[in-house]
Amino acid sequence: MVLPAESTALADRLQEVLGDRVSINPSVREQHGRDEGYHAAQSPDVVVFPQSTEEVSAVVGICAAHRKPIIPFGAGTSLEGQVVASRGGVCIDMSNMRHILYVNSQDLDCRVEAGVTRRQLNDHLRDKGLFFPVDPGADATLGGMASTRASGTNAVRYGTMRENVLGLTVVLADGRIIRTGGRARKSAAGYDLTRLFVGAEGTLGIITELGVRLYGRLEAVSAAVCSFGDLVGAIDTVIETIQMGVPVARIELLDEVQIDAVNRYADLNYPLSPTLFLEFHGTEASVREQAESVGALAAEHGGGDFRWARNEEDRQQLWRARHDAAYACKALRPGCEIWPTDVCVPISRLAECLIETRRDIERSGLTAPIVGHVGDGNFHVVMVLDASDAHEMRRAQAFSDRLTRRALAMDGTCTGEHGVGAGKREYLLAEFGTDTVAVMAAIKRGLDPDDLMNPGKIFLD
């Protein structure tokens, strides 16, 4: 593969700053041009591996001088094409920025470089009796998680990246380095730049460091699985649990197709029906009480007995089944690809939205389990597709379009946690309308007038 001369000149210039931490190797570039979603790969011209905020700033300065797009890259686990190099340019791989800068047990916070992954952080915190709750399926980097406003199974109790990022260090499009937020638990000082960069998907600047909230490990944790006669019973249990203020830590739904996939993949034998996976955190007494409350609600709504996982090992096995859901989907049709998508609706509309979606999947002749962070009204449909079957791909596209518009029609959002990326740009417009998206674009122009920061994402060209 031959690179245009200008890319080589750019690589040379980058090498002056980063030495051998600059790559134009075709396989390295290819690896950095795709994520775990369904979007076609597009390689960057160059991949760099900075080791500090100052190096990121230098790289951005060089890119700005060369008018080259800049794409930040964490673990490459995004799902809407966020890392695809739509217009080529320089991919900034953050994997060398993996220092945990400090952990403060008294204030329950820490500061990390953006390339630290959530598992790395939690491994580090374990001995200190602390944890970081945000858990997207993949072992993503904290920088990537902030950029896509990620959440996961714990969000119903602990919030998403929006609630858990205290402050950021960001490199702007002109190379300037700014700090946002701080260490105080709240502040009314000026515009909330932290929340602006969280969820901006690298289009406004590159996050190089993050301060995040931590939580003390709780005295007691208990997990349970409960099967329901139908979807409505499961969702009504969820709604009443939230309404009663039971501080449930996780409340996840797997529909019967997802249960089938999980059973096959992990050799389990859950009944083939809509199933809630639950977890309770607190003191021994509080966990017992929470479980009794939710158990009573479940029984009222046709739920079966709770299957308990009380010790750490059983619990890990239970949640592995949930976390492996995407891989289990893939195993339903060996050799096929997965196309995961997510929407989020007010929980009062969730049952209706799920039932219509299930029917739509069946009418469309698709293989597509549903799994959801239902305490938030958020659910995923994981289509398992034969990418070589053009007819099937068209049906998938049409289904995905109906799914998103259905969620919007029910006062929902086009994405609860995967972000907009390249894949949901037209739905962002459908959700908010031209004027609101124009305000986002005005902010983008104000901070990145040459449109170099991850172009082709969030906004339609």
Added chain:
Amino acid sequence: MVLPAESTALADRLQEVLGDRVSINPSVREQHGRDEGYHAAQSPDVVVFPQSTEEVSAVVGICAAHRKPIIPFGAGTSLEGQVVASRGGVCIDMSNMRHILYVNSQDLDCRVEAGVTRRQLNDHLRDKGLFFPVDPGADATLGGMASTRASGTNAVRYGTMRENVLGLTVVLADGRIIRTGGRARKSAAGYDLTRLFVGAEGTLGIITELGVRLYGRLEAVSAAVCSFGDLVGAIDTVIETIQMGVPVARIELLDEVQIDAVNRYADLNYPLSPTLFLEFHGTEASVREQAESVGALAAEHGGGDFRWARNEEDRQQLWRARHDAAYACKALRPGCEIWPTDVCVPISRLAECLIETRRDIERSGLTAPIVGHVGDGNFHVVMVLDASDAHEMRRAQAFSDRLTRRALAMDGTCTGEHGVGAGKREYLLAEFGTDTVAVMAAIKRGLDPDDLMNPGKIFLD
């Protein structure tokens, strides 16, 4: 008082849209040119009372055409001069926009016009078994609370306006009306414009409607007061309570000077020592357990027995003492003015910050009780001053400056919940530095190029 001809022309034009809901009456204008803080009043040229978002949009359009500043006005209870008409212009009084548009008990949310006050909302919600937790001292409007990113005594458990606003309707500087956010409990769709307008103090647009989160009233609520031998014991109790994850709903500190003020004002007899006011929400069993945990921590740190308020009436009396703190301060020196200020630090630094501040107050010869939302590291100093004593006012200014810089030096913020307004603009710069504030200013320019939206606030001229 004679208005310049251009203001009369402007008023005439506004009357075409709003009829008699336009005032150039001097006392109405004067009333709208000051808040409850210590800033010198400056009257707007005209005050208008719109009844709908469309009317606000029309007013803004007229102001834009006349290049006249626009100052949104809620209940006028801000504390940093947010409503002062620094450059004259049109004050938009939102008090006619007091409709509660809907309440959804299943989704635990509601939508209100910006002029609805927090008490009005909670009165409306009482019969539905719901409540809205954010409670600044005053009966502020929800629009004003969002604009200053207000919080209050419940923030330690329920969060601030940042966490509790789901979406907004905003009138932009050119009169366009946009909607931000939505009804889903989370979203990864595009820039977080909601969080950008929350805390922008009217400098980016005028909030006309808000969707906010609600909470179900809990089975049990219990409140208690506990006196400590010293400040460190009280703060260590707070730190360990938060660390243990006890979901305390309120944990407020009154220092001995504030206790003295409250005792005198409300004819109470609390011991003259640092005192925590606490509230626990949950089930009967959980409230009992929380209280036992905190009680044990308090005892370890030199706290006395809890004085309980278990029924609604006793509880209201207890919290009235806390909520009346500012008035109690004023009563310490009849005829004097109060100058309330607030800072927020990481809780590990709180005891140190409070002790140094108490010493500083004494050295400065000021009367200034301290009261704090200490679970968040946030505290208020309420200086009670003879405004006619120039020497005392200078000492107050110097003390206030040292207080803010002390908080910043301890990794804190210049304001936890009062906002920047006119009063803390230089501290915003001190806190974040030139480049970060320049990013805020770039956003401001992008959305309000003529600097008409509440000019003279947040940014130094």
